Amino acid sequence: MSNLGKFFIFLGSQFTQREKFSVYWSRFLEECSSIGVKSVFIVAIVSTFIGAVSCIQTAYNLVSPLIPVSTVALIVRDMQILELAPTITCIVLAGKVGSHIAGELGTMRITEQVEALEVMGINSASYLVLPKILAAMVTFPMLVVLAAFLGIWGGYMAGTVTGVISERDYIYGIRDSFVPYNIFFMCVKPFVFGFLIAAISSFKGYYTSGGALEVGQSSTQAVTSSCIAVLIADYLLAQLLL
Amino acid sequence: MIEIKNIKKSFNGKDVLLGIDGVFKKGETNLIIGGSGTGKSVLLKCIIGLIKPDDGRVLYDGRDFYSGDKDAMQSIRREMGVLFQGGALFDSQTVAENVRFPLNMLTDLSASEKNDRVNFCLERVGLEQAANRMPSEISGGMKKRVGIARAIVMNPKYLFCDEPNSGLDPLTAVKIDELIKEITEEYQITTIVITHDMNSVMEIGQNIIFLYQGRKLWEGNDATITQSEVPELNEFLFSNKLLRDLRKSG
Numbered sequence: 001m002s003n004l005g006k007f008f009i010f011l012g013s014q015f016t017q018r019e020k021f022s023v024y025w026s027r028f029l030e031e032c033s034s035i036g037v038k039s040v041f042i043v044a045i046v047s048t049f050i051g052a053v054s055c056i057q058t059a060y061n062l063v064s065p066l067i068p069v070s071t072v073a074l075i076v077r078d079m080q081i082l083e084l085a086p087t088i089t090c091i092v093l094a095g096k097v098g099s100h101i102a103g104e105l106g107t108m109r110i111t112e113q114v115e116a117l118e119v120m121g122i123n124s125a126s127y128l129v130l131p132k133i134l135a136a137m138v139t140f141p142m143l144v145v146l147a148a149f150l151g152i153w154g155g156y157m158a159g160t161v162t163g164v165i166s167e168r169d170y171i172y173g174i175r176d177s178f179v180p181y182n183i184f185f186m187c188v189k190p191f192v193f194g195f196l197i198a199a200i201s202s203f204k205g206y207y208t209s210g211g212a213l214e215v216g217q218s219s220t221q222a223v224t225s226s227c228i229a230v231l232i233a234d235y236l237l238a239q240l241l242l
Numbered sequence: 243m244i245e246i247k248n249i250k251k252s253f254n255g256k257d258v259l260l261g262i263d264g265v266f267k268k269g270e271t272n273l274i275i276g277g278s279g280t281g282k283s284v285l286l287k288c289i290i291g292l293i294k295p296d297d298g299r300v301l302y303d304g305r306d307f308y309s310g311d312k313d314a315m316q317s318i319r320r321e322m323g324v325l326f327q328g329g330a331l332f333d334s335q336t337v338a339e340n341v342r343f344p345l346n347m348l349t350d351l352s353a354s355e356k357n358d359r360v361n362f363c364l365e366r367v368g369l370e371q372a373a374n375r376m377p378s379e380i381s382g383g384m385k386k387r388v389g390i391a392r393a394i395v396m397n398p399k400y401l402f403c404d405e406p407n408s409g410l411d412p413l414t415a416v417k418i419d420e421l422i423k424e425i426t427e428e429y430q431i432t433t434i435v436i437t438h439d440m441n442s443v444m445e446i447g448q449n450i451i452f453l454y455q456g457r458k459l460w461e462g463n464d465a466t467i468t469q470s471e472v473p474e475l476n477e478f479l480f481s482n483k484l485l486r487d488l489r490k491s492g
Contacts, residue, residue: 017312019347112330119290120344121319 010203014130017123027131035097035132035198036139040146046092047147050084051076051154059164072165073173076155081182085148086189087234090140090197094226098201101132102222105205106215114206129202133195140194141187148186185241192233197226243268244400244432249288249298251281258284259295260456269430271423271446275437276453277478282436283404285453289434290324290402291315302400320348323393323431325403329385331377331392338364338373341391348396363391367421383414387421394425401426401433407442415439419446440479443467452478 018024058079059072105128108114117124152174159165165173201222208218244266251259258281266272274282287293289300291307300307302318309315331340338360345356364370367387372380380388386406393401403422407415423446426433435442443450447464454474462470470476 023347107333111328111333112326113332115292116324116326116330116332118292119319119322119324120347121316122347 006207007199007203010125010129010206011199013123013125014133015126018126018130019122023127024131027127028134031131031135032139034100035135036143039093039096039139039143042092042096043089043143043147044150047080047085047089047151048154048157050088051080051151051156052158054079054084054151055155055159056162056164059159068169069165070169070173070176072159073155073170074176076159077152077174077178078182080148080151080155081186083234085151086144086186086193087230089144089147090190090193090230091227093140093143093193094197094201094230095223097136098197098222098226099219101198101201102205102208102219103215105129105202106208106218109206109208110211110215125206129199129206132202133198136194136198137191138194140190140197144186144190185237188241189234189237192237193230196229196233200226200229243303244289244434245299245301246285246289247299247301249285249295249300251284251288251293251295258456259288261298262451262453262456262458264451264458264461266432266434267449268432269427270448271426271433271435272449272451273435273437273443273447274451274453275443275447275478277438280453281456282438282453286402286404286434286436290322291319320396321399323396323398323401325386325389325393325401325406327404327406327408329377329382329389331385331388333377336374336376337369337380337388340377340388341395344392344396359395363395366394366425367391382409383411383418386410386418390418390421390425394429394431397429398431401431403433403435403437405436405438407437407439412441415441416445422446438478440482443479454478 055072055076058075059069062069062072062075105114108128114124114128117127156167156170159170160167204218204222204225208214246262246264246266249259249262250257262281262285264272274285276282284293288295288298289307294308302321305314305318307315307318331337332343335343341360341363342356345351345359349356351359360373361370364373367390369384369387369391372384372388377385377388390406401422406418406422410418419442422433422435425431435446437443444464447467450460450462450464450467451458452460452472452475460467460470460472460475467475467479470479
Protein backbone atom coordinates (compact mmCIF):
# COMPACT_ATOMS: atom_id res chain seq x y z
CA MET A 1 0.00 0.00 0.00
CA SER A 2 2.85 2.39 0.78
CA ASN A 3 4.20 1.75 -2.72
CA LEU A 4 0.79 2.61 -4.18
CA GLY A 5 0.75 5.86 -2.22
CA LYS A 6 4.29 6.61 -3.37
CA PHE A 7 3.20 5.91 -6.94
CA PHE A 8 0.36 8.46 -6.74
CA ILE A 9 2.66 11.05 -5.17
CA PHE A 10 5.09 10.34 -8.02
CA LEU A 11 2.30 10.93 -10.55
CA GLY A 12 1.33 14.14 -8.78
CA SER A 13 4.92 15.39 -8.93
CA GLN A 14 4.68 15.41 -12.74
CA PHE A 15 2.49 18.47 -12.56
CA THR A 16 4.35 20.63 -10.05
CA GLN A 17 7.16 23.04 -10.87
CA ARG A 18 7.05 22.42 -14.61
CA GLU A 19 9.55 23.73 -17.15
CA LYS A 20 8.99 25.74 -20.33
CA PHE A 21 6.52 24.29 -22.87
CA SER A 22 9.23 24.18 -25.57
CA VAL A 23 11.33 21.91 -23.35
CA TYR A 24 8.48 19.46 -22.97
CA TRP A 25 7.62 19.61 -26.67
CA SER A 26 11.11 18.63 -27.80
CA ARG A 27 11.31 15.92 -25.12
CA PHE A 28 7.86 14.65 -26.20
CA LEU A 29 8.98 14.35 -29.83
CA GLU A 30 12.15 12.52 -28.79
CA GLU A 31 10.11 10.08 -26.73
CA CYS A 32 7.58 9.56 -29.54
CA SER A 33 10.50 8.47 -31.68
CA SER A 34 12.04 6.31 -28.97
CA ILE A 35 8.81 4.71 -27.74
CA GLY A 36 6.67 4.73 -30.88
CA VAL A 37 8.68 4.80 -34.09
CA LYS A 38 11.30 2.36 -32.82
CA SER A 39 8.58 -0.13 -31.90
CA VAL A 40 6.99 -0.28 -35.37
CA PHE A 41 9.12 -3.20 -36.53
CA ILE A 42 8.40 -5.53 -33.61
CA VAL A 43 4.70 -4.60 -33.62
CA ALA A 44 4.47 -5.27 -37.38
CA ILE A 45 6.15 -8.68 -37.12
CA VAL A 46 4.15 -9.85 -34.10
CA SER A 47 0.76 -8.67 -35.36
CA THR A 48 1.20 -10.02 -38.89
CA PHE A 49 2.05 -13.49 -37.63
CA ILE A 50 -0.65 -13.47 -34.95
CA GLY A 51 -3.19 -12.59 -37.66
CA ALA A 52 -1.89 -15.35 -39.91
CA VAL A 53 -1.94 -17.96 -37.16
CA SER A 54 -5.40 -16.95 -35.93
CA CYS A 55 -6.77 -17.34 -39.49
CA ILE A 56 -5.27 -20.80 -39.96
CA GLN A 57 -6.33 -22.03 -36.52
CA THR A 58 -9.86 -20.65 -36.82
CA ALA A 59 -10.28 -22.32 -40.22
CA TYR A 60 -8.92 -25.55 -38.74
CA ASN A 61 -11.59 -25.50 -36.01
CA LEU A 62 -14.54 -24.41 -38.18
CA VAL A 63 -15.23 -27.66 -39.95
CA SER A 64 -19.05 -27.57 -39.97
CA PRO A 65 -20.53 -27.22 -43.49
CA LEU A 66 -23.32 -25.14 -41.93
CA ILE A 67 -20.95 -22.29 -41.06
CA PRO A 68 -19.95 -20.15 -44.06
CA VAL A 69 -16.20 -19.92 -44.76
CA SER A 70 -16.36 -16.13 -44.54
CA THR A 71 -16.90 -16.53 -40.78
CA VAL A 72 -13.16 -17.23 -40.50
CA ALA A 73 -12.41 -13.67 -41.62
CA LEU A 74 -15.11 -12.24 -39.36
CA ILE A 75 -13.58 -14.02 -36.37
CA VAL A 76 -10.05 -12.92 -37.29
CA ARG A 77 -11.25 -9.33 -37.63
CA ASP A 78 -13.06 -9.26 -34.29
CA MET A 79 -10.25 -11.05 -32.48
CA GLN A 80 -7.77 -8.53 -33.84
CA ILE A 81 -9.85 -5.47 -33.10
CA LEU A 82 -11.22 -6.47 -29.73
CA GLU A 83 -8.31 -8.25 -28.12
CA LEU A 84 -5.22 -9.31 -30.03
CA ALA A 85 -4.17 -5.98 -31.50
CA PRO A 86 -4.67 -3.83 -28.40
CA THR A 87 -3.79 -6.27 -25.64
CA ILE A 88 -1.11 -8.49 -27.14
CA THR A 89 0.57 -5.52 -28.80
CA CYS A 90 0.61 -3.66 -25.50
CA ILE A 91 1.99 -6.69 -23.66
CA VAL A 92 4.78 -6.83 -26.23
CA LEU A 93 5.30 -3.10 -25.74
CA ALA A 94 5.32 -3.56 -21.96
CA GLY A 95 8.36 -5.79 -22.51
CA LYS A 96 10.12 -3.59 -25.00
CA VAL A 97 9.22 -0.07 -23.87
CA GLY A 98 8.78 -0.85 -20.18
CA SER A 99 12.22 -2.38 -19.77
CA HIS A 100 13.74 0.43 -21.82
CA ILE A 101 12.16 3.14 -19.67
CA ALA A 102 13.02 1.46 -16.36
CA GLY A 103 16.57 0.70 -17.50
CA GLU A 104 17.15 4.24 -18.74
CA LEU A 105 15.81 5.95 -15.63
CA GLY A 106 17.46 3.44 -13.32
CA THR A 107 20.83 4.02 -14.93
CA MET A 108 20.32 7.78 -14.75
CA ARG A 109 19.55 7.43 -11.06
CA ILE A 110 22.58 5.34 -10.13
CA THR A 111 24.94 7.51 -12.19
CA GLU A 112 23.65 10.66 -10.42
CA GLN A 113 22.16 12.17 -13.60
CA VAL A 114 18.82 12.56 -11.83
CA GLU A 115 20.54 14.35 -8.93
CA ALA A 116 22.31 16.58 -11.46
CA LEU A 117 18.91 17.71 -12.73
CA GLU A 118 17.61 18.26 -9.21
CA VAL A 119 20.49 20.51 -8.15
CA MET A 120 19.93 22.63 -11.26
CA GLY A 121 16.47 23.29 -9.86
CA ILE A 122 14.75 21.14 -12.49
CA ASN A 123 11.86 18.88 -11.50
CA SER A 124 13.51 15.66 -12.65
CA ALA A 125 10.34 13.56 -12.40
CA SER A 126 8.39 15.93 -14.58
CA TYR A 127 11.22 16.56 -17.04
CA LEU A 128 12.10 12.89 -17.50
CA VAL A 129 8.81 11.08 -17.04
CA LEU A 130 5.91 13.26 -18.22
CA PRO A 131 7.05 13.25 -21.89
CA LYS A 132 7.38 9.45 -21.76
CA ILE A 133 3.84 9.01 -20.41
CA LEU A 134 2.36 11.40 -22.97
CA ALA A 135 4.34 9.84 -25.82
CA ALA A 136 3.14 6.36 -24.85
CA MET A 137 -0.48 7.54 -24.66
CA VAL A 138 -0.22 9.07 -28.13
CA THR A 139 1.86 6.45 -29.96
CA PHE A 140 0.39 3.24 -28.50
CA PRO A 141 -3.06 3.76 -30.13
CA MET A 142 -1.31 4.41 -33.46
CA LEU A 143 0.72 1.23 -33.10
CA VAL A 144 -2.41 -0.72 -32.21
CA VAL A 145 -4.26 0.54 -35.30
CA LEU A 146 -1.26 -0.55 -37.36
CA ALA A 147 -1.23 -3.91 -35.55
CA ALA A 148 -4.93 -4.49 -36.23
CA PHE A 149 -4.51 -3.67 -39.91
CA LEU A 150 -1.46 -5.91 -40.28
CA GLY A 151 -3.10 -8.69 -38.27
CA ILE A 152 -6.11 -8.73 -40.60
CA TRP A 153 -3.79 -8.53 -43.59
CA GLY A 154 -1.68 -11.37 -42.16
CA GLY A 155 -4.83 -13.48 -41.88
CA TYR A 156 -5.75 -12.64 -45.45
CA MET A 157 -2.28 -13.62 -46.73
CA ALA A 158 -2.15 -16.86 -44.76
CA GLY A 159 -5.73 -17.79 -45.63
CA THR A 160 -5.50 -17.14 -49.35
CA VAL A 161 -1.99 -18.51 -49.83
CA THR A 162 -2.79 -21.79 -48.07
CA GLY A 163 -6.23 -21.97 -49.70
CA VAL A 164 -8.29 -22.25 -46.50
CA ILE A 165 -10.37 -19.26 -47.59
CA SER A 166 -10.81 -17.49 -50.89
CA GLU A 167 -10.02 -13.81 -51.36
CA ARG A 168 -13.72 -13.05 -51.99
CA ASP A 169 -14.85 -14.85 -48.83
CA TYR A 170 -12.22 -13.15 -46.71
CA ILE A 171 -13.15 -9.66 -47.94
CA TYR A 172 -16.82 -10.45 -47.42
CA GLY A 173 -16.10 -11.81 -43.94
CA ILE A 174 -14.19 -8.80 -42.66
CA ARG A 175 -16.99 -6.48 -43.86
CA ASP A 176 -19.80 -8.63 -42.48
CA SER A 177 -21.56 -7.46 -39.24
CA PHE A 178 -18.96 -4.77 -38.66
CA VAL A 179 -19.52 -2.71 -35.50
CA PRO A 180 -17.75 0.69 -35.74
CA TYR A 181 -17.88 1.10 -31.93
CA ASN A 182 -15.32 -1.69 -31.66
CA ILE A 183 -12.75 0.57 -33.30
CA PHE A 184 -13.35 3.16 -30.59
CA PHE A 185 -12.96 0.42 -27.98
CA MET A 186 -9.74 -0.74 -29.66
CA CYS A 187 -8.29 2.78 -29.45
CA VAL A 188 -9.29 3.43 -25.83
CA LYS A 189 -7.44 0.35 -24.60
CA PRO A 190 -3.90 1.30 -25.75
CA PHE A 191 -4.48 4.86 -24.51
CA VAL A 192 -5.00 3.47 -21.00
CA PHE A 193 -2.36 0.76 -21.36
CA GLY A 194 0.19 3.30 -22.60
CA PHE A 195 -0.35 5.39 -19.49
CA LEU A 196 -0.03 2.36 -17.21
CA ILE A 197 3.07 0.92 -18.87
CA ALA A 198 4.95 4.24 -19.05
CA ALA A 199 3.95 5.37 -15.55
CA ILE A 200 4.69 2.05 -13.82
CA SER A 201 7.99 1.53 -15.65
CA SER A 202 9.06 5.10 -14.93
CA PHE A 203 8.18 4.69 -11.28
CA LYS A 204 10.23 1.50 -11.01
CA GLY A 205 13.20 3.05 -12.81
CA TYR A 206 13.06 6.43 -11.09
CA TYR A 207 13.29 4.94 -7.60
CA THR A 208 16.11 2.51 -8.39
CA SER A 209 18.92 2.54 -5.89
CA GLY A 210 22.13 0.54 -5.85
CA GLY A 211 23.98 -0.60 -8.93
CA ALA A 212 23.71 -2.56 -12.16
CA LEU A 213 22.00 -5.50 -10.45
CA GLU A 214 19.23 -3.26 -9.12
CA VAL A 215 18.74 -1.65 -12.54
CA GLY A 216 18.14 -5.14 -13.97
CA GLN A 217 15.72 -5.92 -11.15
CA SER A 218 13.85 -2.66 -11.76
CA SER A 219 13.49 -3.51 -15.45
CA THR A 220 12.14 -6.96 -14.63
CA GLN A 221 9.71 -5.56 -12.05
CA ALA A 222 8.60 -2.88 -14.51
CA VAL A 223 7.70 -5.48 -17.15
CA THR A 224 5.99 -7.81 -14.67
CA SER A 225 3.97 -5.06 -12.99
CA SER A 226 3.05 -3.45 -16.31
CA CYS A 227 1.79 -6.75 -17.75
CA ILE A 228 -0.35 -7.41 -14.67
CA ALA A 229 -1.72 -3.86 -14.77
CA VAL A 230 -2.51 -4.20 -18.49
CA LEU A 231 -4.41 -7.45 -17.97
CA ILE A 232 -6.42 -6.06 -15.04
CA ALA A 233 -7.20 -2.89 -16.98
CA ASP A 234 -8.16 -5.01 -20.01
CA TYR A 235 -10.75 -6.83 -17.97
CA LEU A 236 -12.10 -3.64 -16.37
CA LEU A 237 -12.35 -1.85 -19.74
CA ALA A 238 -14.19 -4.81 -21.27
CA GLN A 239 -16.67 -4.76 -18.38
CA LEU A 240 -17.12 -1.01 -18.60
CA LEU A 241 -17.23 -0.38 -22.31
CA LEU A 242 -18.77 -3.48 -23.91
CA MET B 243 30.05 32.47 1.95
CA ILE B 244 28.20 29.38 3.13
CA GLU B 245 27.49 28.72 6.80
CA ILE B 246 26.21 25.45 8.17
CA LYS B 247 24.84 25.31 11.68
CA ASN B 248 24.21 22.19 13.71
CA ILE B 249 23.44 19.91 10.75
CA LYS B 250 21.99 16.60 11.94
CA LYS B 251 20.85 13.66 9.86
CA SER B 252 19.95 10.07 10.62
CA PHE B 253 18.67 7.23 8.45
CA ASN B 254 16.41 4.55 9.95
CA GLY B 255 17.53 5.47 13.45
CA LYS B 256 21.23 5.44 12.59
CA ASP B 257 22.86 8.80 13.22
CA VAL B 258 25.05 9.88 10.31
CA LEU B 259 25.60 13.57 11.10
CA LEU B 260 25.65 14.64 14.73
CA GLY B 261 25.52 18.42 14.55
CA ILE B 262 28.06 19.82 12.11
CA ASP B 263 28.97 23.51 12.07
CA GLY B 264 31.22 25.25 9.59
CA VAL B 265 31.95 28.35 7.59
CA PHE B 266 33.04 28.11 3.95
CA LYS B 267 34.57 31.32 2.66
CA LYS B 268 34.21 32.94 -0.73
CA GLY B 269 37.16 32.60 -3.09
CA GLU B 270 38.60 29.66 -1.16
CA THR B 271 38.62 25.94 -1.77
CA ASN B 272 37.02 24.48 1.32
CA LEU B 273 37.66 20.78 1.84
CA ILE B 274 35.59 18.31 3.80
CA ILE B 275 37.74 15.27 4.46
CA GLY B 276 37.34 12.00 6.31
CA GLY B 277 37.32 8.26 5.82
CA SER B 278 34.63 6.31 4.03
CA GLY B 279 31.27 6.29 5.82
CA THR B 280 31.96 9.34 7.98
CA GLY B 281 29.10 11.34 6.46
CA LYS B 282 30.96 13.57 3.98
CA SER B 283 28.66 12.91 1.03
CA VAL B 284 25.55 13.11 3.21
CA LEU B 285 26.74 16.48 4.51
CA LEU B 286 27.29 17.71 0.96
CA LYS B 287 23.83 16.48 -0.07
CA CYS B 288 22.34 18.31 2.93
CA ILE B 289 24.14 21.50 1.89
CA ILE B 290 22.96 21.35 -1.74
CA GLY B 291 19.45 20.22 -0.90
CA LEU B 292 19.43 16.66 -2.22
CA ILE B 293 18.81 15.41 1.32
CA LYS B 294 16.91 17.48 3.85
CA PRO B 295 18.69 17.56 7.22
CA ASP B 296 16.71 16.55 10.32
CA ASP B 297 17.92 19.66 12.07
CA GLY B 298 20.17 22.66 11.46
CA ARG B 299 20.49 25.51 9.01
CA VAL B 300 22.37 26.14 5.78
CA LEU B 301 22.95 29.81 5.01
CA TYR B 302 24.01 30.99 1.56
CA ASP B 303 25.32 34.53 2.06
CA GLY B 304 22.89 34.84 4.95
CA ARG B 305 19.93 33.32 3.04
CA ASP B 306 18.42 30.32 4.80
CA PHE B 307 18.23 27.46 2.27
CA TYR B 308 15.67 25.55 4.32
CA SER B 309 13.45 28.49 5.23
CA GLY B 310 10.50 26.80 3.53
CA ASP B 311 10.28 29.39 0.76
CA LYS B 312 10.45 27.28 -2.43
CA ASP B 313 11.17 30.25 -4.68
CA ALA B 314 14.10 31.31 -2.52
CA MET B 315 15.40 27.75 -2.58
CA GLN B 316 15.10 27.65 -6.36
CA SER B 317 16.95 30.93 -6.78
CA ILE B 318 19.80 29.67 -4.56
CA ARG B 319 19.88 26.40 -6.51
CA ARG B 320 20.37 28.32 -9.71
CA GLU B 321 23.49 29.89 -8.21
CA MET B 322 25.03 26.46 -7.60
CA GLY B 323 27.30 24.36 -9.76
CA VAL B 324 27.88 20.75 -8.80
CA LEU B 325 30.51 18.32 -9.99
CA PHE B 326 29.38 14.80 -9.19
CA GLN B 327 31.69 11.92 -8.43
CA GLY B 328 31.19 10.21 -11.78
CA GLY B 329 30.63 13.42 -13.72
CA ALA B 330 26.88 12.66 -14.06
CA LEU B 331 26.95 13.61 -17.74
CA PHE B 332 23.82 12.89 -19.75
CA ASP B 333 24.66 9.85 -21.87
CA SER B 334 22.44 10.81 -24.79
CA GLN B 335 24.04 14.24 -25.26
CA THR B 336 27.40 15.31 -26.63
CA VAL B 337 29.94 17.11 -24.48
CA ALA B 338 28.81 20.51 -25.82
CA GLU B 339 25.13 19.64 -25.34
CA ASN B 340 25.84 18.62 -21.76
CA VAL B 341 27.47 21.97 -21.06
CA ARG B 342 24.70 23.84 -22.90
CA PHE B 343 21.96 21.98 -21.00
CA PRO B 344 21.62 24.38 -18.01
CA LEU B 345 21.57 27.34 -20.41
CA ASN B 346 18.76 25.74 -22.44
CA MET B 347 16.75 24.94 -19.36
CA LEU B 348 17.27 27.98 -17.21
CA THR B 349 18.02 30.97 -19.45
CA ASP B 350 16.54 32.85 -22.37
CA LEU B 351 19.88 33.51 -24.08
CA SER B 352 20.02 33.43 -27.86
CA ALA B 353 21.59 30.44 -29.63
CA SER B 354 24.77 32.39 -30.44
CA GLU B 355 25.12 33.61 -26.85
CA LYS B 356 24.75 30.05 -25.61
CA ASN B 357 27.34 28.83 -28.11
CA ASP B 358 29.78 31.52 -27.01
CA ARG B 359 29.32 30.62 -23.37
CA VAL B 360 29.68 26.88 -24.04
CA ASN B 361 32.82 27.42 -26.10
CA PHE B 362 34.28 29.65 -23.41
CA CYS B 363 33.66 27.07 -20.67
CA LEU B 364 35.02 24.21 -22.75
CA GLU B 365 38.13 26.26 -23.54
CA ARG B 366 38.48 27.08 -19.86
CA VAL B 367 38.72 23.37 -19.01
CA GLY B 368 40.80 22.60 -22.11
CA LEU B 369 38.21 20.53 -23.93
CA GLU B 370 37.26 22.60 -26.96
CA GLN B 371 38.38 19.74 -29.22
CA ALA B 372 36.01 17.27 -27.57
CA ALA B 373 32.82 19.33 -27.99
CA ASN B 374 31.14 16.90 -30.35
CA ARG B 375 32.15 13.68 -28.65
CA MET B 376 29.78 11.57 -26.58
CA PRO B 377 30.47 10.97 -22.86
CA SER B 378 31.13 7.29 -23.61
CA GLU B 379 33.98 8.33 -25.93
CA ILE B 380 36.00 10.34 -23.41
CA SER B 381 38.22 9.40 -20.48
CA GLY B 382 37.37 9.67 -16.78
CA GLY B 383 39.47 12.81 -16.37
CA MET B 384 37.80 14.44 -19.37
CA LYS B 385 34.38 13.59 -17.94
CA LYS B 386 35.32 15.41 -14.74
CA ARG B 387 36.43 18.42 -16.75
CA VAL B 388 33.18 18.41 -18.71
CA GLY B 389 31.40 18.20 -15.36
CA ILE B 390 33.33 21.28 -14.20
CA ALA B 391 32.49 23.11 -17.45
CA ARG B 392 28.79 22.31 -16.96
CA ALA B 393 29.02 23.39 -13.31
CA ILE B 394 30.48 26.80 -14.16
CA VAL B 395 28.45 27.53 -17.31
CA MET B 396 25.81 29.43 -15.33
CA ASN B 397 28.42 31.57 -13.54
CA PRO B 398 27.71 29.98 -10.16
CA LYS B 399 28.39 31.66 -6.84
CA TYR B 400 28.84 28.29 -5.19
CA LEU B 401 30.71 25.27 -6.53
CA PHE B 402 30.46 21.80 -5.00
CA CYS B 403 32.70 18.90 -5.97
CA ASP B 404 32.07 15.37 -4.72
CA GLU B 405 35.35 13.45 -4.78
CA PRO B 406 36.62 15.05 -7.99
CA ASN B 407 39.74 12.86 -7.99
CA SER B 408 38.20 9.45 -7.49
CA GLY B 409 39.24 6.97 -10.15
CA LEU B 410 41.87 9.26 -11.68
CA ASP B 411 45.62 8.79 -12.01
CA PRO B 412 47.72 11.08 -9.74
CA LEU B 413 48.75 13.43 -12.56
CA THR B 414 45.19 13.95 -13.83
CA ALA B 415 43.99 14.30 -10.24
CA VAL B 416 46.45 17.15 -9.64
CA LYS B 417 45.31 18.86 -12.86
CA ILE B 418 41.67 18.65 -11.75
CA ASP B 419 42.61 20.06 -8.33
CA GLU B 420 44.49 22.93 -9.93
CA LEU B 421 41.58 23.66 -12.24
CA ILE B 422 39.13 23.78 -9.32
CA LYS B 423 41.43 26.10 -7.37
CA GLU B 424 42.03 28.39 -10.36
CA ILE B 425 38.31 28.67 -11.11
CA THR B 426 37.52 29.33 -7.45
CA GLU B 427 40.01 32.18 -7.22
CA GLU B 428 39.38 33.57 -10.70
CA TYR B 429 35.60 33.87 -10.30
CA GLN B 430 35.58 34.31 -6.51
CA ILE B 431 33.33 31.29 -6.00
CA THR B 432 32.65 29.61 -2.67
CA THR B 433 33.87 26.10 -3.34
CA ILE B 434 33.35 23.00 -1.22
CA VAL B 435 35.23 19.84 -2.15
CA ILE B 436 34.57 16.44 -0.63
CA THR B 437 37.68 14.32 -0.76
CA HIS B 438 39.81 11.73 0.94
CA ASP B 439 42.71 12.34 -1.40
CA MET B 440 45.79 13.51 0.52
CA ASN B 441 47.27 15.24 -2.52
CA SER B 442 44.16 17.43 -2.71
CA VAL B 443 44.45 18.20 0.99
CA MET B 444 48.02 19.42 0.59
CA GLU B 445 47.53 21.15 -2.79
CA ILE B 446 44.26 23.06 -2.46
CA GLY B 447 43.18 22.83 1.19
CA GLN B 448 42.71 26.50 2.07
CA ASN B 449 40.12 25.58 4.67
CA ILE B 450 39.72 21.98 5.81
CA ILE B 451 37.11 20.26 7.95
CA PHE B 452 37.79 16.74 9.17
CA LEU B 453 34.77 14.53 9.84
CA TYR B 454 34.90 11.43 11.98
CA GLN B 455 31.87 9.27 12.79
CA GLY B 456 29.44 12.06 11.97
CA ARG B 457 31.24 14.76 13.99
CA LYS B 458 33.61 17.57 13.08
CA LEU B 459 36.82 16.71 14.91
CA TRP B 460 39.18 19.28 13.45
CA GLU B 461 39.26 22.43 11.32
CA GLY B 462 42.27 24.17 9.82
CA ASN B 463 44.21 24.44 6.56
CA ASP B 464 46.93 22.72 4.57
CA ALA B 465 49.66 24.46 6.58
CA THR B 466 48.41 23.35 9.99
CA ILE B 467 46.99 19.92 9.27
CA THR B 468 50.25 18.02 9.72
CA GLN B 469 50.74 19.54 13.17
CA SER B 470 47.38 18.33 14.38
CA GLU B 471 47.14 16.68 17.81
CA VAL B 472 43.94 14.81 16.93
CA PRO B 473 44.78 11.09 16.84
CA GLU B 474 41.92 10.19 14.45
CA LEU B 475 43.08 12.84 12.00
CA ASN B 476 46.69 11.72 12.24
CA GLU B 477 45.64 8.14 11.69
CA PHE B 478 43.74 9.26 8.58
CA LEU B 479 46.55 11.48 7.30
CA PHE B 480 49.39 9.07 7.86
CA SER B 481 47.68 5.85 6.85
CA ASN B 482 50.11 5.73 3.93
CA LYS B 483 53.48 4.08 4.76
CA LEU B 484 55.41 6.64 2.74
CA LEU B 485 53.86 9.52 4.67
CA ARG B 486 54.43 7.74 7.99
CA ASP B 487 58.10 7.28 7.13
CA LEU B 488 58.42 10.90 6.07
CA ARG B 489 56.84 12.03 9.31
CA LYS B 490 59.22 9.88 11.38
CA SER B 491 62.20 11.27 9.51
CA GLY B 492 60.95 14.77 10.34
